[in-house]
Amino acid sequence: MTHPADLSLTETVDAVTSGSLSAVEVAEATLSRIEARQPVLNCFIRIDAEGAMEAAKAADAKQARGEELGPLHGAPLAHKDMYYRAGVTVTCGSAIRRDFVPDITATVLQRLDAAGAVHVGALNMSEFASGPTGHNAHWGTCHNPWNPAHITGGSSTGSGSATAGRCVTGSLGSDTGGSIRLPAGICGVYGIKATQGRVSRYGAMGLSFSLDNVGPLARTARDCARLLKVIAGADPMDTTALLAPVDDYESDLEAGVAGLKIAVPENYYFDSIDPEIAQALDEVLATYEALGASIRRVALPHHDVIGGLSNIVGNSESCTLHAEWQEKCPELYAPLVRARMMAGYGFTAVEYLKAQHLRSAIAADVAKAAFDDADVLFAPLLRFPVPTLAETDVGDGPKLHEVLGSINYCTRPINYLGFPALSVPAGFSASGLPIGFQLIGPPLAEKRLFRFAGAYEREKGLAVAGPDLPG
Amino acid sequence: MKKDMRPAIASGQGIPVSDADAKRIANLTAGGEAALAKALSGSLFDTEPAHFDRFLIQGTKGEKS
Numbered sequence: 312m313t314h315p316a317d318l319s320l321t322e323t324v325d326a327v328t329s330g331s332l333s334a335v336e337v338a339e340a341t342l343s344r345i346e347a348r349q350p351v352l353n354c355f356i357r358i359d360a361e362g363a364m365e366a367a368k369a370a371d372a373k374q375a376r377g378e379e380l381g382p383l384h385g386a387p388l389a390h391k392d393m394y395y396r397a398g399v400t401v402t403c404g405s406a407i408r409r410d411f412v413p414d415i416t417a418t419v420l421q422r423l424d425a426a427g428a429v430h431v432g433a434l435n436m437s438e439f440a441s442g443p444t445g446h447n448a449h450w451g452t453c454h455n456p457w458n459p460a461h462i463t464g465g466s467s468t469g470s471g472s473a474t475a476g477r478c479v480t481g482s483l484g485s486d487t488g489g490s491i492r493l494p495a496g497i498c499g500v501y502g503i504k505a506t507q508g509r510v511s512r513y514g515a516m517g518l519s520f521s522l523d524n525v526g527p528l529a530r531t532a533r534d535c536a537r538l539l540k541v542i543a544g545a546d547p548m549d550t551t552a553l554l555a556p557v558d559d560y561e562s563d564l565e566a567g568v569a570g571l572k573i574a575v576p577e578n579y580y581f582d583s584i585d586p587e588i589a590q591a592l593d594e595v596l597a598t599y600e601a602l603g604a605s606i607r608r609v610a611l612p613h614h615d616v617i618g619g620l621s622n623i624v625g626n627s628e629s630c631t632l633h634a635e636w637q638e639k640c641p642e643l644y645a646p647l648v649r650a651r652m653m654a655g656y657g658f659t660a661v662e663y664l665k666a667q668h669l670r671s672a673i674a675a676d677v678a679k680a681a682f683d684d685a686d687v688l689f690a691p692l693l694r695f696p697v698p699t700l701a702e703t704d705v706g707d708g709p710k711l712h713e714v715l716g717s718i719n720y721c722t723r724p725i726n727y728l729g730f731p732a733l734s735v736p737a738g739f740s741a742s743g744l745p746i747g748f749q750l751i752g753p754p755l756a757e758k759r760l761f762r763f764a765g766a767y768e769r770e771k772g773l774a775v776a777g778p779d780l781p782g
Numbered sequence: 783m784k785k786d787m788r789p790a791i792a793s794g795q796g797i798p799v800s801d802a803d804a805k806r807i808a809n810l811t812a813g814g815e816a817a818l819a820k821a822l823s824g825s826l827f828d829t830e831p832a833h834f835d836r837f838l839i840q841g842t843k844g845e846k847s
Contacts, residue, residue: 507838555839619817622810638796653803654810656792659783665818668826671833712810729838754838 327385347782381427417514434469464497489722496747511546564765569603574685630655
């Protein structure tokens with residue numbers, strides 16, 4: 312019999328709403344699983360067992376009363392510890408905010424609660440969402456469930472680890488340069504950075520308001536699609552949230568890709584790619600061709616400057632948020648985090664504004680090249696096998712930018728462009744670590760990305776056995 | 783901009799800047815400066831950051847059925 316914690320999000324919801332499992336049984340199994348795996352993964356900063364059981368009992372009572380049940384009814388979730396909930400400590404993975412208690416609740420948490428999710432705790436993350444590995448000087452390193460000596464990817468480290476480690480059915484992360492997509496792909500699950508502004512950021516800790524995105528990680532394409540549908544949409548509390556209607560992202564999961572076109576970039580994304588990764592991605596493309604899609608090779612403009620422009624925007628904005636603490640208590644940051652935020656102080660206001668003014672023209676040019684004759688853009692997630700924690704533990708040393716820049720090389724440009732990008736699991740390397748790829752679309756094409764992901768998942772299946780962990 | 787001016791900009795904002803920080807700032811901002819120099823091919827007159835928001839809504843082919 313399947314362990315309840317091994318069910319996917321949608322399987323869990325189906326089991327609870329059909330009565331084959333109660334929300335309390337699911338919560339008990341989840342908490343037991345978390346207790347067993349937390350010592351290995353360190354994916355949680357805080358576990359809220361009492362709150363989870365209360366929510367589970369309330370969910371069962373609601374069902375017993377015959378009330379209408381939400382699309383996430385009974386599903387255990389936990390989120391990157393940067394989503395504010397009134398009266399609950401939110402650390403942002405830092406020492407500075409170790410005791411911070413907000414008086415507001417993030418819109419996305421309100422939406423998940425209303426949909427029936429059971430909240431089980433707060434997940435580990437890179438300090439202030441600044442780091443693509445898994446290291447955290449204050450809350451301890453988070454570990455990859457498939458091999459704990461390896462990185463989880465970041466900065467939504469706990470989200471990737473806990474979801475892939477089958478401690479929760481899904482999680483919210485955030486993505487400013489790859490921080491949902493990297494932990495998703497590196498831990499072997501799905502993660503989506505939607506179109507810039509698709510999801511409200513009200514009540515979410517900010518890093519760079521022009522580049523920040525809120526989004527889900529989950530084990531299946533359907534799970535990820537459902538979570539996005541629940542959280543997406545306009546929000547009067549966040550005027551940057553797009554007013555465009557929210558699609559039903561699950562509706563095309565089984566539509567297939569026959570007749571659709573995939574753009575594969577000739578420049579930038581596949582440069583210096585590891586041969587093992589290249590072969591794995593070739594096999595993915597061959598699968599799509601066998602399913603009836605066709606491939607277009609495209610040259611993408613501006614990719615020699617997007618990284619630099621993105622750094623101007625992102626660093627300037629994050630430095631602004633951290634200026635007070637950088638001045639008054641810089642020693643409370645991990646050296647790596649403090650170092651990463653230093654560059655922003657050297658840019659001028661005019662340089663920042665120029666980088667912002669250029670954004671629409673650059674994004675339009677790239678969209679034209681990528682999507683005028685294709686439906687999605689295909690790109691690697693990571694150009695090399697998942698590295699170890701030891702290899703990437705560079706602190707604020709001279710290799711900081713080289714090592715971290717190599718990790719988010721394929722994900723970072725997409726935030727400046729504002730396009731949606733979905734990380735899809737594609738098997739494992741010879742060393743047993745996940746390989747992932749990105750499906751990137753024009754603005755508001757999230758349903759299309761899930762269509763492609765669903766087709767691949769149906770053809771290749773998902774890993775049935777989870778990682779070899781206790782519990 | 784001269785390389786040593788960048789750390790001074792940071793220092794002028796009240797941020798403690800060590801020699802290592804100064805070197806880091808100079809190196810990182812050099813990348814951004816180079817990107818801007820390459821990306822700027824004409825006037826930015828009649829542009830504004832909000833055009834990007836308009837692109838997200840209007841400058842797309844939209845979802846295909």
